[in-house]
Amino acid sequence: MSISDAKVLSTVPLLDDEARWINLVKITYQDPKGASRTWESAERRTRPKDGEIDGVGIVAILNNPTTGRKELLLQRQYRPPVDCVTIEVPAGLVDADETAEQAAVRELREETGYVGVVTETSPIMYNDPGFCNTNLRMVHVSIDMSLPENRDPRPQLEDGEFIDVFTVPLDNLWEECKRLERDGCAIDARVGTIAEGILLAQQLKL
Amino acid sequence: MSISDAKVLSTVPLLDDEARWINLVKITYQDPKGASRTWESAERRTRPKDGEIDGVGIVAILNNPTTGRKELLLQRQYRPPVDCVTIEVPAGLVDADETAEQAAVRELREETGYVGVVTETSPIMYNDPGFCNTNLRMVHVSIDMSLPENRDPRPQLEDGEFIDVFTVPLDNLWEECKRLERDGCAIDARVGTIAEGILLAQQLKL
Numbered sequence: 001m002s003i004s005d006a007k008v009l010s011t012v013p014l015l016d017d018e019a020r021w022i023n024l025v026k027i028t029y030q031d032p033k034g035a036s037r038t039w040e041s042a043e044r045r046t047r048p049k050d051g052e053i054d055g056v057g058i059v060a061i062l063n064n065p066t067t068g069r070k071e072l073l074l075q076r077q078y079r080p081p082v083d084c085v086t087i088e089v090p091a092g093l094v095d096a097d098e099t100a101e102q103a104a105v106r107e108l109r110e111e112t113g114y115v116g117v118v119t120e121t122s123p124i125m126y127n128d129p130g131f132c133n134t135n136l137r138m139v140h141v142s143i144d145m146s147l148p149e150n151r152d153p154r155p156q157l158e159d160g161e162f163i164d165v166f167t168v169p170l171d172n173l174w175e176e177c178k179r180l181e182r183d184g185c186a187i188d189a190r191v192g193t194i195a196e197g198i199l200l201a202q203q204l205k206l
Numbered sequence: 207m208s209i210s211d212a213k214v215l216s217t218v219p220l221l222d223d224e225a226r227w228i229n230l231v232k233i234t235y236q237d238p239k240g241a242s243r244t245w246e247s248a249e250r251r252t253r254p255k256d257g258e259i260d261g262v263g264i265v266a267i268l269n270n271p272t273t274g275r276k277e278l279l280l281q282r283q284y285r286p287p288v289d290c291v292t293i294e295v296p297a298g299l300v301d302a303d304e305t306a307e308q309a310a311v312r313e314l315r316e317e318t319g320y321v322g323v324v325t326e327t328s329p330i331m332y333n334d335p336g337f338c339n340t341n342l343r344m345v346h347v348s349i350d351m352s353l354p355e356n357r358d359p360r361p362q363l364e365d366g367e368f369i370d371v372f373t374v375p376l377d378n379l380w381e382e383c384k385r386l387e388r389d390g391c392a393i394d395a396r397v398g399t400i401a402e403g404i405l406l407a408q409q410l411k412l
Contacts, residue, residue, distance in 0.1 A: 003238045013222055014230035014246055021246045022337065024220035024230055027286040032209045032368040040220055040227045041287035042248035042338065059402065061410075070410055079335040080233040081247035086335045120405075123387040125398040127334040129285040129292045131228065132248065134334050136395075138402060162238040171412040173403075181329040189342075190399055192331040196265065196344060197379075197403015198412055199326075204267075204276055206377040206404055 003085055003162055004184075006078035021045055042132040048096040052135075053124055056104045057190050058090040059140045060116055062167055066146070071167035073112060073143070074191065078162065087180050088188040091136070104139035112165045113153025116141035127189070138190065174199040209291055209368055210390075212284035227251055248338040254302040258341075259330055262310045263396050264296040265346045266322055268373055272352070277373035279318060279349070280397065284368065293386050294394040297342070310345035318371045319359025322347035333395070344396065380405040 016023060027039045047054050060073035072089075079086045092107035094100065101118045108114055120140035127134045143150055157163060168176040173195035177187050200206065222229060233245045253260050266279040278295075285292045298313035300306065307324045314320055326346035333340045349356055363369060374382040379401035383393050406412065 006238045007236050009234045011231050011233050014232040025217050026220040027217050028215045029286045030213050032212045039286035080235045080245035081339045082332055082335045123383050123393045125393050125395040126288055127395050128340050129288045133287045177329050187329045187331050189331040189333050193399035194403040197400040198407045201404045201407030
């Protein structure tokens with residue numbers, strides 16, 4: 001069997017008292033004119049106490065010093081919420097007392113086996129702020145492919161994690177996203193939106 | 207009063223039978239090895255029946271034919287789920303029987319008053335596919351600032367919508383995001399990730 005054999009068997013309403021990972025809240029807020037209004041929101045239950053982010057996304061770039069090629073590390077993974085194999089950057093939830101950069105280096109090693117160096121950390125980004133409070137920082141990691149530790153990378157996946165790692169040329173990411181969608185994959189917003197930014201920079205000569 | 211005067215007054219658990227906009231589900235799925243597992247997911251209740259997307263995000267670029275400047279249209283908006291003023295691209299939910307492009311042109315006119323031409327439509331992108339099924343297409347819209355209809359744009363906001371429209375230079379979006387975060391705003395993932403793509407293209411000469 002392979003990742004594409006995974007599928008939803010059934011979906012039922014989830015009651016608040018049996019939910020372990022996520023929950024819904026009703027927010028009463030004062031609008032900009034001083035009126036009281038309500039809003040519905042979804043949340044993760046896993047954010048560390050006093051933590052500012054749920055997780056990190058990792059823009060891991062494989063650098064080949066000989067050829068000069070820049071490849072982006074991506075993952076194929078079955079995701080029950082969308083009942084599809086998604087194309088995502090490596091990512092993970094942040095542990096308590098862990099910085100975004102520490103989480104990124106750890107998750108990259110666990111999920112892909114690669115060892116890299118952090119080059120950039122993004123502002124906190126909100127995934128869908130009209131719908132939920134989930135957020136992350138994006139961490140850019142440079143992977144030197146000439147180093148011995150990156151010659152034979154071995155992921156250490158947890159029970160229940162099934163991840164295929166692959167790479168695409170960074171300068172053609174927009175077309176790669178369109179091709180992967182035609183092949184039946186669901187494009188994660190981080191992958192598709194980085195591709196948009198690269199496309200805009202190329203088209204508009206930014 | 208202004209947008210920054212809005213604030214959360216109280217937050218309580220939301221029960222499934224009183225939720226109108228969103229809901230939680232428990233999914234039973236077959237994993238890639240054939241084992242049965244469960245997953246928790248959040249959903250919007252507003253996706254059109256048989257519709258493929260919840261909404262659209264709009265990359266609206268103001269083109270000044272005289273100066274050649276490219277500015278990105280952004281919005282400041284108070285968002286109860288994050289209890290903060292967010293920086294977002296114009297966006298909206300798709301009506302039944304409406305294409306992504308039609309929704310983008312309509313929402314852009316309603317939220318900002320600008321009239322533009324669609325230049326690109328993205329693959330479907332999933333906002334947070336380990337947590338929820340919400341998705342969108344990004345639609346790129348070019349706004350010709352020399353046209354009379356774009357000289358005095360007037361938004362037509364719904365009751366309860368409070369949106370400030372502003373622009374930033376597209377080639378410096380990453381630094382603008384960092385500045386806006388320092389000023390106390392929350393950066394939406396679309397804005398921050400487009401900035402990342404532009405930064406990568408500039409740094410790596412893609």
